[in-house]
Amino acid sequence: MAKKIKTDSKKDPAGGKPSALIDTRVIYCGDNLDQLKKFPDGCVDLIYIDPPFNSNRNYEVFWGETKEKRSFEDRHASTQAYIEFMRPRCVELHRVLKKTGSFYYHCDWHASHYVKIMLDQIFSENQFQTEIIWRRTNAKGLAFRSFPNDHDTIFYYTKNNDYTFNRQYLPHDKKYIKEFYKYVEPKTGRQYQLADLTNPNKDRPNLTYEFLGVKRVWRWTKKRMQDAYKKGLIVQSKPGAVPRLKRYLDEQKGMPIDSIWADIPPIQSQSEERLGYPTQKPLALLDRIIKASSNENDIVLDAFCGCGTALVAAENLGRQWIGIDMSPTACRVMAKRLRDVCKMKEDEKLWRIGRGFIVRDLPWTEKQLREIPPFEFENWAVIALGGIPNKAQVGDMGIDGRIYPVSATPKKKAGELDFMDVWYPIQVKQKDKTGSPDIRDFEGVMTTHERAKGFFVSFGYTEDALKEIDNLFRTTGKVIIPLTVREILEEQIARKLV
Ligand SMILES: C[S@@+](CC[C@H](N)C(=O)[O-])C[C@H]1O[C@@H](n2cnc3c(N)ncnc32)[C@H](O)[C@@H]1O
Structure with a gap:
């Protein structure tokens, strides 16, 4: 169910819009280079792009627009041509990103190494944060004498060092829980592990003291240890044993997500969210990126938005969004998706008062x-x-x-x-x-x-x-x-x- 965006007047200096700088909840139909040039500097918080690359030629043929098609052979004739096509667009994307903003570039082995070099040049090497490996399929291409390429690469950059990052977690798996949370509190049934309270740094005189008859360099001050002990959080298995801390499973957020994302399946033929759009990415992938690198009401831009996965994820998470795609068919497919999935109205009047969305520059009736x-x-x-x-x-x-x-x-x-x-x-x-x-x-x-x-x-x-x-x-x-x-x-x- 779509979350309704609050249009609180402090955040809403432009009346109905969350940003005075730029319109949101808009799909622009057109070449993103032309569209981006009209955007002001530093106006969006998060950019995700999933441009078509060499391997996607079939998809382009299905969904591209005239200009794209006409330049198709030239642009994709070599990786160099692809990078030349992408460079001015990435320069524009860097310009429209806020100082605190984040940028994700989705690609695969065909051009990823060249893309990294280009992005280092545009964002600077120091602003590179992570290369995310998304395992998008199980071993395919076994016919070739090589290890199959089963992953996509998502490069994550930030514009500066002060940026939004909300760590994401996965629930612990059963094996891990069995191995590490093997104690159960009889009264409450809560599972816990016993964690080390000693300090790895041995040169901490102010933290060196005797506690429950055991002298060690502790992690905490004596006062904090005593308070925790009174609350029943510190246990000593037998006199003289090193006291340990009870760490409850239900208080843990889970496993912090790292750079290998193998838990998000691609869109399968039976997937509920499948629209029949060949390059459609799973909502879960965009959910993760958007949750990690933006907060509620921030502005998310997808400049190659296909069937609008990033827009739907952004809308569902209470973010503002802007989409650009040069294919009128793609624009229509995503407008329908926003209407069906997010229950949004495509309506200029509603949009003006801060609800609904619009599609701009669609060519035909x-x-x-x-x-x-x-x-x-x-x-x-x-x-x-x-x-x-x-x-x-x-x-x-x-x-x-x-x-x-x-x-x-x-x-x-x-x-x-x-x-x-x-x-x-x-x-x-x-x-x-x-x-x-x-x-x-x-x-x-x-x-x-x-x-x-x-x-x-x-x-x-x-x-x-x-x-x-x-x-x-x-x-x-x-x-x-x-x-x-x-x-x-x-x-x-x-x-x-x-
Ligand atoms: C790989 S698809 C994006 C799929 C999308 N991530 C999704 O989940 O649906 C790439 C899209 O970029 C669009 N595109 C290609 N060149 C473009 C350009 N110069 N400006 C805007 N859109 C472009 C294509 O029409 C296509 O829909």
């Missing part, structure tokens, strides 16, 4: 889509599906774009950056009643390209067209998925695509 030139409409539809529009319309025999499915893995390791053979054709018609002849034409195109599955986008389909699709499946086994513009606008497509 259904009405606009009916009116734009056919070529632009085709581009819009293909991009909205996360496909690649055909640059050369002529000569591609009726295909408006191609989709590269996420499930298709590269056949060989070398040449991973090449596009794969596995793709589905997309056909787009800017009309209300796509009919059976349109479907038959598309089937012909699929046959020419030896494709067994394809996607069709239009404003609507005649009954004949839908019957034709069924008929084709029964007689030829070919699958045509008819999608409507409304479905795309209403974010119904994520499940149909994956």
